[in-house]
Amino acid sequence: MFEVISNEVLAENLHKMVLSAPRVARARKPGQFVMVRLDRGEERIPLTISDADPAAGTITLFIQAIGASTRKIVATKAGGSIRDLAGPLGKETRITNWGRVACVGGGVGTAVLFPLVKALAEAGNRITTIIGGRSSSLIILADELTPLSDTLIVTTEDGTLGIKGFVTSPLGDLLADPERVPQAVFAVGPVPMMKAVAEMTRKQRIETIVSLNPIMIDGTGMCGGCRVRIGSETRFACVDGPEFDAHLVDFDLLSDRLSIYRKEETAAHPLAECRIAGGIT
Ligand code: NAD
Numbered sequence: 001m002f003e004v005i006s007n008e009v010l011a012e013n014l015h016k017m018v019l020s021a022p023r024v025a026r027a028r029k030p031g032q033f034v035m036v037r038l039d040r041g042e043e044r045i046p047l048t049i050s051d052a053d054p055a056a057g058t059i060t061l062f063i064q065a066i067g068a069s070t071r072k073i074v075a076t077k078a079g080g081s082i083r084d085l086a087g088p089l090g091k092e093t094r095i096t097n098w099g100r101v102a103c104v105g106g107g108v109g110t111a112v113l114f115p116l117v118k119a120l121a122e123a124g125n126r127i128t129t130i131i132g133g134r135s136s137s138l139i140i141l142a143d144e145l146t147p148l149s150d151t152l153i154v155t156t157e158d159g160t161l162g163i164k165g166f167v168t169s170p171l172g173d174l175l176a177d178p179e180r181v182p183q184a185v186f187a188v189g190p191v192p193m194m195k196a197v198a199e200m201t202r203k204q205r206i207e208t209i210v211s212l213n214p215i216m217i218d219g220t221g222m223c224g225g226c227r228v229r230i231g232s233e234t235r236f237a238c239v240d241g242p243e244f245d246a247h248l249v250d251f252d253l254l255s256d257r258l259s260i261y262r263k264e265e266t267a268a269h270p271l272a273e274c275r276i277a278g279g280i281t
């Protein structure tokens with residue numbers, strides 16, 4: 001059993017949960033995730049380890065409650081517990097000192113981006129972080145990302161905070177400025193956003209890394225659920241990723257596979273929004 005230390009509502013359907021998991025907290029590296037199962041018979045949910053405190057023995061997860069299982073998990077209050085938690089899983093992020101780096105987070109993908117920004121800052125990179133959401137209430141982690149970034153740019157689609165529009169708009173400005181153009185770009189968020197970022201950086205051959213969120217079932221490379229196409233190869237995001245070279249990812253296949261269980265997910269929870277049935281949050 002893994003005790004829930006705190007469970008905070010950050011935005012509509014978005015929770016920040018701190019769990020007691022001492023061994024995971026000691027072993028985890030940026031980019032890795034855990035598989036969480038609330039109880040026997042429940043669905044396994046992959047969740048990125050956004051932060052960890054090895055001294056306190058805790059890990060931090062950001063959970064977007066969009067399906068039946070994630071809604072049950074976020075309903076667990078402080079003092080309650082999660083039955084199973086397996087990890088850390090997946091490959092750690094390859095961190096080096098590129099010099100100038102741009103980190104782009106779309107919506108709840110910002111929670112996945114956070115440990116990468118932290119590790120990139122510790123490696124001495126100068127970071128422009130761009131985070132965006134539909135509205136100001138959906139912007140997360142701006143305070144935590146500010147001290148880690150040389151520049152933090154916020155975008156909202158409704159213009160309630162920062163620049164009005166998508167995250168790709170300030171990224172375009174950055175790519176067009178020879179004095180600010182990054183040597184590497186990290187992007188995490190909805191598939192159309194990651195695809196758009198990949199297309200923008202392709203022309204300039206800027207190394208671009210995305211964190212993919214396919215449906216995962218076992219998280220161990222056995223079931224094939226998280227199959228993705230990277231260049232001419234089939235890879236499994238749970239063991240070969242979740243981060244990949246954005247210029248090689250088949251985003252259209254990823255989109256198609258993410259929608260496979262949409263009908264079942266909506267049936268399992270009538271309020272579930274028709275977005276995805278799985279993926280790493
Ligand atoms: P959202 O749909 O509200 O989008 C967030 C922001 O992403 C937008 O405000 C915009 O700035 C940018 N964006 C979206 N579509 C874009 C496009 N076509 N071109 C350029 N920029 C675009 O996001 P949300 O509801 O917070 O997140 C939900 C999605 O994020 C889900 O699909 C989920 O699977 C995905 N997600 C991915 C990961 C990952 O590891 N890749 C992690 C968490 C969530």
Ligand code: FES
Pocket residue numbers: 215216217218219220221222223224225226227236237238239
């Ligand atoms: Fe089963 Fe990756 S989740 S192979």
